[in-house]
Amino acid sequence: MRISIIGCGYVGLVTGACLAEAGHEVVCTDNDAAKIGLLNAGKIPIYEPHLDELVARNRKEGRLSFTDDAPKAVRSGNAVFICVGTPPLENGDADLSAIDAVARVIATESESSKLVVEKSTVPVQTGQQLRQALAVYGRKSGVSFRIASNPEFLREGTGVEDFLHPDRIVVGVDDAETERELREIYQPILDGSFNCPVHSPNCPAAAEPHFVVTTINSAELIKHASNSFLAVKISYANALADMCERLGANVEEVTRAMGLDPRIRPEFLRAGLGFGGFCLPKDIQAFIRLAERAGMDFALLKEAEQINKQRIDRFLEKARKSLWVVKKKKIGMLGLAFKPNTDDIRFAPAIEMIRRLLAEGASISAYDPAAMDRTRAIFPDITYSRDPYEVAKGADALLVVTEWEEFRGLDWERVYDSMARPLLIDGRNLLDPARMAKLGFEYHSFGRPE
């Protein structure tokens, strides 16, 4: 099958590379010509494990190409996947202007009928608007368009693995032909007939992914409903952590036992600094707005969002309580990305934290294995260190902000020795409180006895 991918962000690149790996002929485009230049020079503009290998192999074998000529890319595919961003507007609604712009290009540039697939996260009923836009702008082209919604459930940092080994593939369609075509696109994924870059030599045995066929409206809703539910689960764990602190229980013991109930499951019950990134925070907001427009007050989601916003306050309160005066203190930050294994800092707690600490007059040094360049673009004047030990040197407090695995294995005795004051505040419950106390740290984390 010939496939066009519009938008080369996390979703578009992973989708394009994985569909090429599945044997399709894929052309990707983006309106950022510099990004396309990088890709054509064999470079990957984002940090995403295994993506480089997939892109290189499929380019070499002639199944994957990149162009900044969007009309050409659109014309080359029988199916066009829309993978552009839908960032939040000031009022929390999703900004659909990029989808609208792409719809116009598809409508006016197509020379043959096409299947147009929404992969971007969009509010329910966007498919109807898309159909309308394609029809009116394409009225002179004489070609017809079929629409489908095919939401992505890719986590950053494990995007390639999630695409090649999904638990479900959701397709929202209106007709049997579209369902057949999407099945054909995904059949190699369902069969496991690709060279998996994640597992070698063989992928672990797993059940075939569910291929879930729904209406377009339901498919769109499934995406927002899933992300919002995950956000609620995290906020529930964080509220529990606050309760554990007040009542002398241990949130890890509580959530572990809760998670053993198969109706609850252990995932997304990790307490800490809360959810960030470009998906959960914007999707919960968009879902709240969607409910409002449908005449419903989804107060549960509002509360989950509120609990999440308070995580940084709670964290900085811990720092303030110990430091007494923040002004002129040297504060070290371990981690900037919104979670490990990504360089993404969008809606990362670290960003808001730096802003507030700078406003209080602290001096900040930071280290992150992947996200320092992106952070430097926002805060050019804080100190970026070569490694975690340099961050710790002479610091009055060390904050663990992202749970990169390398932080767990640091020589914590060396860290202790080099700090001006051994104050360690662990925003991700990454470290063992007993061990840290034994080393002599003043150690604080979320919801665990000190």
Ligand code: UGA
């Ligand atoms: C999320 C969803 O997990 C994907 O299924 C979805 O496709 C994607 O959004 C999207 O809409 O594109 P992602 O944003 O990559 O993926 O990040 P997650 O791994 O879901 O983590 C989200 C945030 O929750 C992170 O800040 C993480 O630190 C936090 N988190 C996660 C917790 O605080 N506690 C947990 O127990 C789990």
